[in-house]
Amino acid sequence: MTASAAPGGSLLRGSRRRRRNEAAVRGALFAAAALSILISVGIVLSLVFEAVSFLSQIELSQLVAPGWFPRRGMFSIATVVVGTLIVTVIAMTIAAPVGLGSAIYLSEYATPRVRGIVKPILEILAGIPSVVLGFFALTWISPNIVQNLFPEAKGFSLMAAGIGVGVLTIPLVASISEDAMRAVPNALREASYGLGSRRLTTSVRVIVPAAISGIVAALILATSRAIGETMVVALAAGASGGSLFTVDPLGPGQTLTAAMASLAAGSDQVAGANAAFQSLFFLGLLLFLMTLVLNVIADTFVRRTRQKY
Amino acid sequence: MNAPSAVLGSRDRSVRRDGIDIRGLLFAGFLLLALLFSLAILTVLVGSQVVQGFPVFAERGIDFLTSDLASNPANAGVAQGIVGTALLVVVVAVLAFPVGIMTALYLEEYAGDTALARFININVRNLAGVPSVVYGILGLAVFVTLLAVLGDGDGKTILSGGLTLAVLVLPLVIITSAEAIRAVPDALREAGFGLGGSRWQVIRQLILPAAAPGILTGTVLALSRAIGETAVLILVGAVLGSFSTNGSLGALLTGPYTALPAIVFDWARKPGPAFQADTSAAIIVLLAITILANAMAVVLRNRYERKW
Amino acid sequence: MTTTSSEGPAPAGPDPVLEADTAEPAASVAPAVVRLRDVGLFYGEFRAVKGVSFDVPTHQITSIIGPSGSGKSTLLRSINRMNDLIAGTRMEGEILYHEENLYASYVDPVEVRRRIGMVFQKPNPFPKSIYDNVAFGPRLNGFKGDLDGLVEQSLRRAAIWDEVKDKLKQSGLTLSGGQQQRLCIARAIATDPEVILMDEPCSALDPRATLQIEQLMAEIKERYTIVIVTHNMQQAARASDRTVFLNMAEDRAGYIVEQGETAQIFTNPTHQMTEDYVSGRFG
Numbered sequence: 087m088t089a090s091a092a093p094g095g096s097l098l099r100g101s102r103r104r105r106r107n108e109a110a111v112r113g114a115l116f117a118a119a120a121l122s123i124l125i126s127v128g129i130v131l132s133l134v135f136e137a138v139s140f141l142s143q144i145e146l147s148q149l150v151a152p153g154w155f156p157r158r159g160m161f162s163i164a165t166v167v168v169g170t171l172i173v174t175v176i177a178m179t180i181a182a183p184v185g186l187g188s189a190i191y192l193s194e195y196a197t198p199r200v201r202g203i204v205k206p207i208l209e210i211l212a213g214i215p216s217v218v219l220g221f222f223a224l225t226w227i228s229p230n231i232v233q234n235l236f237p238e239a240k241g242f243s244l245m246a247a248g249i250g251v252g253v254l255t256i257p258l259v260a261s262i263s264e265d266a267m268r269a270v271p272n273a274l275r276e277a278s279y280g281l282g283s284r285r286l287t288t289s290v291r292v293i294v295p296a297a298i299s300g301i302v303a304a305l306i307l308a309t310s311r312a313i314g315e316t317m318v319v320a321l322a323a324g325a326s327g328g329s330l331f332t333v334d335p336l337g338p339g340q341t342l343t344a345a346m347a348s349l350a351a352g353s354d355q356v357a358g359a360n361a362a363f364q365s366l367f368f369l370g371l372l373l374f375l376m377t378l379v380l381n382v383i384a385d386t387f388v389r390r391t392r393q394k395y
Numbered sequence: 396m397n398a399p400s401a402v403l404g405s406r407d408r409s410v411r412r413d414g415i416d417i418r419g420l421l422f423a424g425f426l427l428l429a430l431l432f433s434l435a436i437l438t439v440l441v442g443s444q445v446v447q448g449f450p451v452f453a454e455r456g457i458d459f460l461t462s463d464l465a466s467n468p469a470n471a472g473v474a475q476g477i478v479g480t481a482l483l484v485v486v487v488a489v490l491a492f493p494v495g496i497m498t499a500l501y502l503e504e505y506a507g508d509t510a511l512a513r514f515i516n517i518n519v520r521n522l523a524g525v526p527s528v529v530y531g532i533l534g535l536a537v538f539v540t541l542l543a544v545l546g547d548g549d550g551k552t553i554l555s556g557g558l559t560l561a562v563l564v565l566p567l568v569i570i571t572s573a574e575a576i577r578a579v580p581d582a583l584r585e586a587g588f589g590l591g592g593s594r595w596q597v598i599r600q601l602i603l604p605a606a607a608p609g610i611l612t613g614t615v616l617a618l619s620r621a622i623g624e625t626a627v628l629i630l631v632g633a634v635l636g637s638f639s640t641n642g643s644l645g646a647l648l649t650g651p652y653t654a655l656p657a658i659v660f661d662w663a664r665k666p667g668p669a670f671q672a673d674t675s676a677a678i679i680v681l682l683a684i685t686i687l688a689n690a691m692a693v694v695l696r697n698r699y700e701r702k703w
Numbered sequence: 704m705t706t707t708s709s710e711g712p713a714p715a716g717p718d719p720v721l722e723a724d725t726a727e728p729a730a731s732v733a734p735a736v737v738r739l740r741d742v743g744l745f746y747g748e749f750r751a752v753k754g755v756s757f758d759v760p761t762h763q764i765t766s767i768i769g770p771s772g773s774g775k776s777t778l779l780r781s782i783n784r785m786n787d788l789i790a791g792t793r794m795e796g797e798i799l800y801h802e803e804n805l806y807a808s809y810v811d812p813v814e815v816r817r818r819i820g821m822v823f824q825k826p827n828p829f830p831k832s833i834y835d836n837v838a839f840g841p842r843l844n845g846f847k848g849d850l851d852g853l854v855e856q857s858l859r860r861a862a863i864w865d866e867v868k869d870k871l872k873q874s875g876l877t878l879s880g881g882q883q884q885r886l887c888i889a890r891a892i893a894t895d896p897e898v899i900l901m902d903e904p905c906s907a908l909d910p911r912a913t914l915q916i917e918q919l920m921a922e923i924k925e926r927y928t929i930v931i932v933t934h935n936m937q938q939a940a941r942a943s944d945r946t947v948f949l950n951m952a953e954d955r956a957g958y959i960v961e962q963g964e965t966a967q968i969f970t971n972p973t974h975q976m977t978e979d980y981v982s983g984r985f986g
Contacts, residue, residue, distance in 0.1 A: 116505070589785065591816040
């Protein structure tokens with residue numbers, strides 16, 4: 087580490103050109119990496135600026151209205167948040183047991199051959215565009231499942247949307263929690279079987295507790311995904327113009343994301359710097375904060391699993 | 396669920412099977428059911444779309460793929476959607492892949508375990524969890540505005556759509572590429588450096604070729620995600636647009652545009668069984684493309700999984 | 704530094720170079736290519752090696768022996784600055800290559816590694832053809848000339864030409880372990896280094912392949928200077944000219960107990976600890 091000057095003509099100095107090229111490559115790669123930070127900053131700034139502008143244009147009392155009707159100046163947060171929660175709860179009621187069940191089966195029960203067939207199928211399901219699932223929820227799940235079980239249900243319903251979103255998040259739950267279970271060391275499995283446990287006991291009492299961090303992370307991530315899912319709700323939950331406050335899962339309703347989609351694309355498409363248009367950014371900010379909190383929590387759970395083994 | 400045999404059985408000294416383990420069987424049955432649920436949904440979904448959409452192809456054949464958008468469902472086709480989606484894919488590939496792979500290289504090969512690298516890592520993981528509709532807002536606030544200022548239109552062009560989609564899939568490209576690069580064994584790096592390779596030479600000639608299959612898998616998955624993405628396109632204005640018919644490249648890039656998923660969304664909201672059938676037919680086209688892309692990614696990954 | 708044997712050429716002092724010249728035993732008259740002067744190596748806060756000084760005479764085989772954890776590999780990797788690649792490593796003291804400090808601020812580690820090559824513990828051929836493995840180094844250097852000839856020459860010197868001459872296009876990974884390691888030696892030779900560092904090159908090989916590598920080392924030392932780290936005391940005794948024996952101090956840092964002619968270290972060691980180690984009583 088001596089900071090001595092190079093003796094004249096030392097061969098160990100290396101070529102200046104190569105050093106310059108190396109520095110240039112490093113600089114370019116760093117610039118690319120820094121871009122991701124710039125994107126985050128861009129997202130936050132574009133959300134916050136317009137959301138603040140929106141809030142400054144309206145009376146705060148307009149946020150507490152009988153419903154969400156942006157063109158009429160009614161911006162009931164409760165309506166869209168409760169709608170989002172209803173869809174999310176229904177989605178997780180489907181995705182949690184189905185996803186976890188699939189994960190336990192794949193990790194603890196399935197032969198390699200069955201895994202080889204089933205995993206790609208789950209991956210294909212994960213790759214289906216949400217707009218397709220939205221159309222399916224509207225035209226098949228709604229009449230054949232929702233209205234069959236509950237004859238009083240409407241054609242557009244939060245229930246049908248929730249089931250559609252649930253189907254969409256099954257692969258996410260299954261793959262992350264399966265990864266967590268497969269990361270459990272085999273020694274634990276063998277110890278359990280060695281004590282005479284059955285597969286059921288081993289799975290439920292040994293593997294699931296050992297993988298619990300990963301499983302919790304999977305469920306939180308799926309919740310975050312369900313909250314942010316847009317197309318299924320925009321198509322199957324109806325209420326494109328707006329909605330009164332509702333807690334009825336069998337009727338149409340409005341969610342954060344669906345309200346954003348209909349503001350941007352619906353027949354009530356509004357542009358320019360009026361409050362209705364800017365409510366889009368306000369909803370976006372709410373959605374961003376909700377999912378960010380969930381993702382950060384899930385991330386700490388994921389890291390906890392990684393530390394353990 | 397409360398079969399007594401399973402509870403008492405453990406005290407038994409006999410090695411004979413003590414009756415049927417009902418709880419175990421029920422549990423296994425439930426697990427299998429969970430698995431079959433996904434399978435069934437997938438089958439019904441694809442089946443129902445084929446049943447509804449097939450007549451369109453049977454009647455009109457290739458015409459459905461080559462016709463433009465129209466208000467009459469009997470003439471409407473997805474040609475503009477296919478062209479739009481293809482152009483979006485090109486924009487995404489040109490923008491997101493280099494930047495994503497470069498970021499992954501920086502994080503894995505240059506940054507080490509510094510505070511900055513950890514921060515970028517966390518940032519990328521969080522970006523991956525941001526709902527796509529929020530990316531749409533970014534596109535609306537930044538790219539659409541920017542292009543409107545630079546160009547003469549309203550900025551809702553295929554470029555702003557492609558830029559937004561590229562930003563949307565960037566975290567996915569970074570994460571999968573970084574995983575592929577991390578999986579390259581250190582022995583390869585050491586051998587390269589031991590022979591006097593510079594860092595970039597080692598990356599170029601050893602690490603990138605070894606990580607290429609994994610990176611390719613990630614990029615194909617990212618493309619498939621971009622192909623099916625709808626919410627972003629709605630926000631940056633693909634829904635009501637269509638290509639101008641005097642198609643110079645300039646007009647194509649600066650004019651209104653549409654894409655396959657945007658057409659599906661638009662038609663899905665139109666009343667009447669004729670447009671429903673058209674929607675299903677468009678879904679078949681969209682599914683064929685995305686499933687093909689996904690299957691390609693799965694095959695690629697399985698073929699090159701763990702050479703070391 | 705009190706633990707360093709007075710027998711060694713260079714107990715680290717305020718002016719090591721001067722002392723080394725005077726204290727050099729008569730036996731090693733060969734000029735030194737590499738000299739380590741009071742070298743200390745750190746992983747973060749942990750000191751892995753302390754106060755190490757020895758000379759590597761040209762066209763000889765120097766072996767570094769010692770129990771695991773004594774810092775042999777770390778020490779070896781510091782000679783061609785491979786440790787630079789591990790975050791958090793630090794070096795103190797000097798390593799001189801033809802009297803030029805390898806750790807001087809102007810030195811490019813890439814140039815160092817082109818002159819001081821390395822063969823690793825586990826054979827690590829590239830997932831490329833045998834030909835491309837050997838041609839890799841010359842191509843990095845922008846070699847303009849008879850590449851085919853150079854590849855053949857390198858493979859011949861590594862005593863593997865006859866086994867692979869008909870399958871140069873095959874992947875290097877298809878070879879047996881011993882062949883892979885000789886391929887790696889050929890690959891190192893092809894860049895024409897002056898010094899070759901070998902980090903337990905036979906630990907993953909069977910006895911027959913080990914013997915082949917040892918014979919190979921004896922042949923190529925006419926052209927190259929070799930430093931080898933080995934766990935295998937018979938190997939050090941058989942194959943090397945000089946031996947450096949490291950042990951762990953109480954703070955777990957490696958230090959030199961004794962160094963000298965291999966024959967002397969193994970038959971007539973000065974230190975009881977050396978005798979215990981070479982006779983297999985610990986380590």
